[in-house]
Amino acid sequence: MIREFIGNTPLRHCDALSTRYHTNIFIKEEFHNPGMSAKDRPALFMIEDAIAKKKIKPGGIFVEASSGNTGLGITLIAKKLGYRAKIFVSQSCSTEKIDLLIKAGADIEICENSNGLHDFNSTQFRAQSFASTHPNAYFTNQYYNTQNIRAHYKTTGPEIWKQTEGSITHFIAGVGTGGTISGAGRFLKEQRPNIKIWGIEPNGSILGHFLKQRTLPNDTTAFDPIEGIGRNFIPGSFDAAYVDHIFQVNCHETKRMANEYYSQTGIMTGFSSAAVIAALDRYADKMGFSKTDIVVLFFPDHGDRYISKLYNEHIHRPTPLQTSRHFNF
Ligand SMILES: Cc1ncc(COP(=O)(O)O)c(C=O)c1O
Known part of the structure; x- marks a missing residue:
């Protein structure tokens, strides 16, 4: 596996x-690492935790706000396990990372900044609002998910x-x-x-x-x-x-x-x-x-x-x- x-x-x-x-x-x-970054580690822990706690059903969408690397880890692992990925990246993300995300099969959205949940134009705010308005979508939320540290x-x-x-x-x-x-x-x-x-x-x-x-x-x-x-x-x-x-x-x-x-x-x-x-x-x-x-x-x-x-x-x-x-x- x-x-x-x-x-x-x-x-x-x-x-x-x-x-x-x-x-x-x-x-x-x-x-x-398979996604070529350290962020595969938290991505795996957050996904496994969400599945184990039945926060998402098979075929659902994992949602993340990322400077690219966590997004790629989430996308690769989600795909392997039969899920989809929606990744919100900020406009400062390198073109190489955006291309990799698209190639890996992520649905991506580019946001103005990554200034946290209190900013309407941030990756985090957009990711959270997407997940809360779409059925069977789960926001892994690396900035507040204890599985990130745990990994x-x-x-x-x-x-x-x-x-x-x-x-x-x-x-x-x-x-x-x-x-x-x-x-x-x-x-x-x-x-x-x-x-x-x-x-x-x-x-x-x-x-x-x-x-x-x-x-x-x-x-x-x-x-x-x-x-x-x-x-x-x-x-x-x-x-x-x-x-x-x-x-x-x-x-x-x-x-x-x-x-x-x-x-x-x-x-x-x-x-x-x-x-x-x-x-x-x-x-x-x-x-x-x-x-x-x-x-x-x-x-x-x-x-x-x-x-x-x-x-x-x-x-x-x-x-x-x-x-x-x-x-x-
Ligand atoms: C290239 C790179 N360096 C450093 C970090 C920071 O690691 P952490 O989020 O664990 O503090 C990240 C996080 O996304 C990253 O992608």
């Missing part, structure tokens, strides 16, 4: 980053613990819904209370502020558009109890680091993965790694879904060959 193919992704040593920061850096490569608590955390043989000292991941960092973070902290669980978000996102002050900032501004991470509301799937600190990076340095990392390693990272690399670059002194630390960076997806956003400046297409020939008979 599809469950067997989700998770158990590789953890690879990264020579380039380990050398650069004089420590031991490993990368959890989530693009090996990472039950799978991501234990895998990393086992793969590092219990030696991990730092876990660093981008924060969007908060499911990854809260679930994996909770599991890892239960094993090793002094482990550092660090989140990464774009400039202007409010989760770091909330973590520090336990209040919302007076003003919210648009946050830097790094796909998959950053919010201007606090999702229910963000559990501040298991996160030590959130570092902010900007879009420009993230793009620069994606391309620098690509030139050095030949590996195209996803957008939010590049944000994690950008955070190492900017905050290395503050992070203060030692030679014996075991640092795990979480890479939720691959750069091939962001060629048009991250890597196209460095692509020089050859002009088409002039092949017209004139034959005189």
Whole structure:
């Protein structure tokens, strides 16, 4: 069944980053999942839970608001199990992800923003209103579904613990819904209370502020558009109890680091993965790694879904060959 193919992704040593920061850096490569992202994990848990609790009947429609990856996971799993998928994505979603969703069979709607349930033009509001006005449609609602955190608590955390043989000292991941960092973070902290669980978000996102002050900032501004991470509301799937600190990076340095990392390693990272690399670059002194630390960076997806956003400046297409020939008979 599809469950067997989700998770158990590789953890690879990264020579380039380990050398650069004089420590031991490993990368959890989530693009090996069937939908090529970490979000297959919560998608599976949310779908299985809804079916088990009879919240949807066979042939029904799973509905989700997504920056693309959860939507793709939902679509692939739903199809496999005999259901359909309706996915609300925001207009900032990469064209590659939109094409993948359509190809996978999702019915998609593009919304103005993903600013949460209180905004009429958001993916979340539209998804909720669709599900409540259509029979046999179920909104998986990753921002408030406990199965999101649970998926990472039950799978991501234990895998990393086992793969590092219990030696991990730092876990660093981008924060969007908060499911990854809260679930994996909770599991890892239960094993090793002094482990550092660090989140990464774009400039202007409010989760770091909330973590520090336990209040919302007076003003919210648009946050830097790094796909998959950053919010201007606090999702229910963000559990501040298991996160030590959130570092902010900007879009420009993230793009620069994606391309620098690509030139050095030949590996195209996803957008939010590049944000994690950008955070190492900017905050290395503050992070203060030692030679014996075991640092795990979480890479939720691959750069091939962001060629048009991250890597196209460095692509020089050859002009088409002039092949017209004139034959005189
Ligand atoms: C590419 C990417 N990175 C990071 C995240 C954030 O993960 P989480 O929602 O578990 O915080 C997402 C979430 O959709 C994502 O798609």
